[in-house]
Amino acid sequence: MSSSQKESVGITVKKADDFSEWYTQVVIKAGLADYAPVKGFIVLRPYGYAIWESIRDLLDKRFKETGHQNGFLPVLIPESLLAKEADHFAGFTPEVFWVTKTGNNEIGEKLALRPTSETLAYSIFAKWITSYRDLPLKINFWNTALRAEIKATKPFVRTSEFLWQEGHTVHATEEEAEKEVMAILDIYREVIEDFIAVPAIRGFKSDKEKFVGAKYTTTLEGMMADGKALQMGTSHHLAQNFSRPFEIKFLGKDTKEHFAWQTSWGVSWRLIGALIMVHGDDKGLILPPRIAPVQVVIVPIHKDKDAEAVKAHAHELASELRRAGVRVHVDDRDEYTSGWKFNEWELKGVPLRVNIGARDIEKGQVEFVRRDSREKKQAPRAALVQEANSLLESIQYDLYSRAKQMLDSFISRPATYGEFKGVIEGRGGFASAGWCGSPECETRIKEETGADIRVIPFDHQQGGQDRNNNGNDSDSSNKCIYCGQPAKKVAMFGRAY
Amino acid sequence: MSSSQKESVGITVKKADDFSEWYTQVVIKAGLADYAPVKGFIVLRPYGYAIWESIRDLLDKRFKETGHQNGFLPVLIPESLLAKEADHFAGFTPEVFWVTKTGNNEIGEKLALRPTSETLAYSIFAKWITSYRDLPLKINFWNTALRAEIKATKPFVRTSEFLWQEGHTVHATEEEAEKEVMAILDIYREVIEDFIAVPAIRGFKSDKEKFVGAKYTTTLEGMMADGKALQMGTSHHLAQNFSRPFEIKFLGKDTKEHFAWQTSWGVSWRLIGALIMVHGDDKGLILPPRIAPVQVVIVPIHKDKDAEAVKAHAHELASELRRAGVRVHVDDRDEYTSGWKFNEWELKGVPLRVNIGARDIEKGQVEFVRRDSREKKQAPRAALVQEANSLLESIQYDLYSRAKQMLDSFISRPATYGEFKGVIEGRGGFASAGWCGSPECETRIKEETGADIRVIPFDHQQGGQDRNNNGNDSDSSNKCIYCGQPAKKVAMFGRAY
Numbered sequence: 001m002s003s004s005q006k007e008s009v010g011i012t013v014k015k016a017d018d019f020s021e022w023y024t025q026v027v028i029k030a031g032l033a034d035y036a037p038v039k040g041f042i043v044l045r046p047y048g049y050a051i052w053e054s055i056r057d058l059l060d061k062r063f064k065e066t067g068h069q070n071g072f073l074p075v076l077i078p079e080s081l082l083a084k085e086a087d088h089f090a091g092f093t094p095e096v097f098w099v100t101k102t103g104n105n106e107i108g109e110k111l112a113l114r115p116t117s118e119t120l121a122y123s124i125f126a127k128w129i130t131s132y133r134d135l136p137l138k139i140n141f142w143n144t145a146l147r148a149e150i151k152a153t154k155p156f157v158r159t160s161e162f163l164w165q166e167g168h169t170v171h172a173t174e175e176e177a178e179k180e181v182m183a184i185l186d187i188y189r190e191v192i193e194d195f196i197a198v199p200a201i202r203g204f205k206s207d208k209e210k211f212v213g214a215k216y217t218t219t220l221e222g223m224m225a226d227g228k229a230l231q232m233g234t235s236h237h238l239a240q241n242f243s244r245p246f247e248i249k250f251l252g253k254d255t256k257e258h259f260a261w262q263t264s265w266g267v268s269w270r271l272i273g274a275l276i277m278v279h280g281d282d283k284g285l286i287l288p289p290r291i292a293p294v295q296v297v298i299v300p301i302h303k304d305k306d307a308e309a310v311k312a313h314a315h316e317l318a319s320e321l322r323r324a325g326v327r328v329h330v331d332d333r334d335e336y337t338s339g340w341k342f343n344e345w346e347l348k349g350v351p352l353r354v355n356i357g358a359r360d361i362e363k364g365q366v367e368f369v370r371r372d373s374r375e376k377k378q379a380p381r382a383a384l385v386q387e388a389n390s391l392l393e394s395i396q397y398d399l400y401s402r403a404k405q406m407l408d409s410f411i412s413r414p415a416t417y418g419e420f421k422g423v424i425e426g427r428g429g430f431a432s433a434g435w436c437g438s439p440e441c442e443t444r445i446k447e448e449t450g451a452d453i454r455v456i457p458f459d460h461q462q463g464g465q466d467r468n469n470n471g472n473d474s475d476s477s478n479k480c481i482y483c484g485q486p487a488k489k490v491a492m493f494g495r496a497y
Numbered sequence: 498m499s500s501s502q503k504e505s506v507g508i509t510v511k512k513a514d515d516f517s518e519w520y521t522q523v524v525i526k527a528g529l530a531d532y533a534p535v536k537g538f539i540v541l542r543p544y545g546y547a548i549w550e551s552i553r554d555l556l557d558k559r560f561k562e563t564g565h566q567n568g569f570l571p572v573l574i575p576e577s578l579l580a581k582e583a584d585h586f587a588g589f590t591p592e593v594f595w596v597t598k599t600g601n602n603e604i605g606e607k608l609a610l611r612p613t614s615e616t617l618a619y620s621i622f623a624k625w626i627t628s629y630r631d632l633p634l635k636i637n638f639w640n641t642a643l644r645a646e647i648k649a650t651k652p653f654v655r656t657s658e659f660l661w662q663e664g665h666t667v668h669a670t671e672e673e674a675e676k677e678v679m680a681i682l683d684i685y686r687e688v689i690e691d692f693i694a695v696p697a698i699r700g701f702k703s704d705k706e707k708f709v710g711a712k713y714t715t716t717l718e719g720m721m722a723d724g725k726a727l728q729m730g731t732s733h734h735l736a737q738n739f740s741r742p743f744e745i746k747f748l749g750k751d752t753k754e755h756f757a758w759q760t761s762w763g764v765s766w767r768l769i770g771a772l773i774m775v776h777g778d779d780k781g782l783i784l785p786p787r788i789a790p791v792q793v794v795i796v797p798i799h800k801d802k803d804a805e806a807v808k809a810h811a812h813e814l815a816s817e818l819r820r821a822g823v824r825v826h827v828d829d830r831d832e833y834t835s836g837w838k839f840n841e842w843e844l845k846g847v848p849l850r851v852n853i854g855a856r857d858i859e860k861g862q863v864e865f866v867r868r869d870s871r872e873k874k875q876a877p878r879a880a881l882v883q884e885a886n887s888l889l890e891s892i893q894y895d896l897y898s899r900a901k902q903m904l905d906s907f908i909s910r911p912a913t914y915g916e917f918k919g920v921i922e923g924r925g926g927f928a929s930a931g932w933c934g935s936p937e938c939e940t941r942i943k944e945e946t947g948a949d950i951r952v953i954p955f956d957h958q959q960g961g962q963d964r965n966n967n968g969n970d971s972d973s974s975n976k977c978i979y980c981g982q983p984a985k986k987v988a989m990f991g992r993a994y
Contacts, residue, residue: 034624034625036571036617036621037574037575037578037617037620037621038571038573038574038575038608041571043568043570043621044568044569044570045625046566046567046568048568048569049566049567049568049569050567052569053567069543069546069547070543070546070547070550071540071542071543071545071546072540072541072545072546072549072660073540074533074535074540074658075572075610075641075643076538076594077534077535078535081534093600094600095599096599097573097596097599097608098596098597098599099594099595099596099597100597100598101594101597101607102592102593102594103590103591103592103593103645104591110598111535113572113596113610120533123534124531124533124540127531128531128542133830133832144572146572148600161571161572161573335630
């Protein structure tokens with residue numbers, strides 16, 4: 001948590017005024033990450049990595065509880081293997097980093113740095129799977145993926161190397177594979193909404209936007225505070241698209257040979273980008289309590305004469321909270337003033353602060369300060385744990401509620417293509433609109449407005465209620481917003497990161 | 498834990514007859530790892546990765562308890578940065594994988610795949626450290642390192658990419674840095690000896706064998722069952738060798754600028770290689786209980802009519818053990834016979850097996866089978882947890898004792914260079930011998946016998962007792978075993994992996 005004085009100078013722009021600059025300042029000044037020497041790459045500082053560990057542990061636990069195990073794959077993939085599924089290769093090859101030399105020697109076949117591991121994993125799964133007894137195979141890999149970014153990069157959101165997990169499963173039946181796709185999307189939803197406190201719309205990607213090589217892709221799509229969408233996690237049904245070229249076959253109970261059915265799925269440190277953009281404010285980061293590495297920071301406030309007594313009291317409070325399972329830190333550094341510490345912990349987004357001074361000790365009380373609302377609350381010393389837990393729960397709840405309100409406010413239902421363009425080119429957000437299903441309309445819309453289909457929500461598929469809450473009840477969703485032909489689907493369009 | 502029938506065919510050679518082939522068969526057939534498509538690279542299967550997770554979690558906990566935090570660094574390092582410390586660069590450059598292209602484009606400066614991260618980390622630390630208030634900085638990275646291996650590769654022991662952790666710390670004083678070097682070596686010793694149950698000799702590397710760029714390297718050196726040594730972990734004092742070229746400077750309390758003092762240290766998945774080679778037997782792997790992903794496997798033995806009752810009972814036993822904190826698995830698969838299961842779990846090295854059949858249930862007993870000694874023991878059903886814990890402790894203790902006996906039996910103290918060669922070219926092991934301290938003698942010995950200085954034990958440095966237990970008390974260690982000049986040090990020579 002150490003950081004030099006100069007870094008902790010606060011954020012100098014407002015979130016509403018210059019969102020992009022505000023974001024970068026939060027990332028750097030809160031000590032989450034820093035730029036690496038190679039353009040497009042970042043380094044994670046301990047505070048940023050601790051947030052990643054929180055998210056990773058939540059997911060890892062759920063993967064294991066549902067019968068997945070972790071494994072390890074090398075970072076290098078031979079070109080011939082990457083090329084084995086043609087669509088897949090075409091999708092990734094422009095952004096592949098290639099190793100062509102070791103030491104001073106040219107190597108025979110060039111080696112790709114893993115842009116994703118389907119091809120490598122499946123060439124090996126084919127050796128492991130011979131019988132129905134070997135299925136299902138459900139493996140997850142915590143590693144990084146490398147994709148040379150041509151567009152402007154942004155820490156956590158778009159970098160040439162990123163931390164992620166990629167899960168790969170193999171099943172005997174298509175039904176089982178499809179269940180897996182949805183089971184994983186549920187795990188993602190739980191962690192994203194209930195822990196990271198960012199609401200997301202679940203649904204399908206269009207064929208144009210799906211994972212290259214998949215039969216279909218399901219997604220969780222979030223909305224950032226600047227009206228741009230962020231894809232937060234995807235779970236793909238690969239059907240037999242890879243098992244055929246990679247010959248993943250098994251002898252069934254019927255004593256016949258079958259090609260297997262597969263899924264793959266992943267989330268990355270983008271989730272950290274999302275929580276910054278959704279929850280942060282002009283003072284810096286705001287962390288949801290359930291994933292905050294430090295949930296409560298205690299700042300002893302003292303003069304020289306009572307310094308030791310106040311510090312000792314602060315550590316007592318900390319012990320009590322720690323015993324109750326609260327992640328707590330005492331900032332008892334002498335080299336910084338209390339005011340400086342307040343600013344730093346606000347910048348770092350610690351959800352709850354306890355100020356403790358000689359007068360509080362006398363009065364038998366503690367002072368809480370919420371990071372999100374900056375409200376202060378006095379509580380009796382005896383109610384410390386109860387009050388801390390209750391405030392942390394409120395903060396968690398309120399962060400989600402505010403984010404949900406923001407998401408809802410960003411969903412519009414334009415009746416005409418003119419209105420559609422107005423929304424996209426104006427405030428942004430998700431424009432919910434009918435779509436005839438043709439890639440041509442989709443492409444034209446993208447070219448003309450910069451918006452693509454972010455998600456085709458499950459709700460619409462199932463004929464349920466529109467997520468639109470702006471009271472506009474026209475039946476425009478029956479027609480394609482672009483060509484006016486009958487709509488096959490209702491899609492959420494938007495500009496995205 | 499799923500694996501196809503064909504893999505589980507047992508080990509076909511004896512450990513004593515063909516050690517190298519035996520090792521490879523254990524790795525592959527126990528389902529720890531498999532070969533990747535690129536030569537020199539391996540894939541970790543879930544069982545192998547679970548062992549790595551055990552080791553990682555033990556270390557991670559201890560690192561965090563001693564004030565270290567984790568971070569993330571990219572895998573790519575610009576050539577200019579890698580070249581900044583000349584010795585270091587010369588040491589690594591022959592084995593560097595180079596990225597020279599992205600997509601179809603040549604890139605300007607070629608990029609190295611991390612052979613180790615000192616140069617990258619320190620170029621960034623220099624930005625983070627300005628004041629004594631920023632020190633100490635103690636960061637660890639769980640990642641992989643890439644070094645193109647020219648020698649024959651061996652899973653876990655010598656591969657072109659390996660899982661490891663690399664710790665990097667920065668301190669205000671040399672004294673503090675030197676304390677850190679030793680504190681880390683102590684953590685390594687604890688995990689290696691008390692958990693992995695492999696005894697190791699602690700000491701210094703010679704200047705020739707130390708980490709390129711370090712002032713000195715401390716090491717933990719283990720002995721494998723074939724008489725070859727294995728370096729199990731190293732902790733380096735870097736002094737100011739990197740802080741000067743990378744300009745890691747801080748303003749001290751004395752208001753003057755100082756170059757910082759640094760350490761780096763690491764262990765890798767070699768530790769898995771060590772435990773296979775030290776503990777394994779002709780039946781396969783033997784895992785020390787404290788790091789075994791599965792400590793107890795329960796195999797229900799039944800005929801068709803009592804199958805459900807016996808399986809249910811097996812799961813009851815498992816629940817009881819699980820509640821007591823034992824990592825337990827019930828193998829209730831119908832597609833395999835009990836005999837086949839026994840062989841498989843022996844191959845996989847699960848420390849303790851419980852056989853449970855209808856007769857055991859009637860008699861109110863359980864049958865334990867130790868993996869290491871293969872001894873059977875009946876115990877009353879009521880003593881299940883107590884007996885399991887006591888047996889697991891015995892196994893842990895006995896594995897270490899046997900390994901320690903083996904290590905001791907491999908330490909010799911040749912009186913002459915002729916005896917020395919006889920030992921090295923014969924049974925192998927550590928030859929403890931006097932050394933004048935000149936790199937020339939060290940190099941000649943290496944050229945003539947294949948043995949190098951594995952470790953200069955701390956004991957000898959401190960004038961303590963020799964580790965030799967073969968009763969040879971000649972004073973040969975006063976003279977250099979090669980040139981006969983007065984010895985400055987007593988070193989352990991040996992051939993190594």
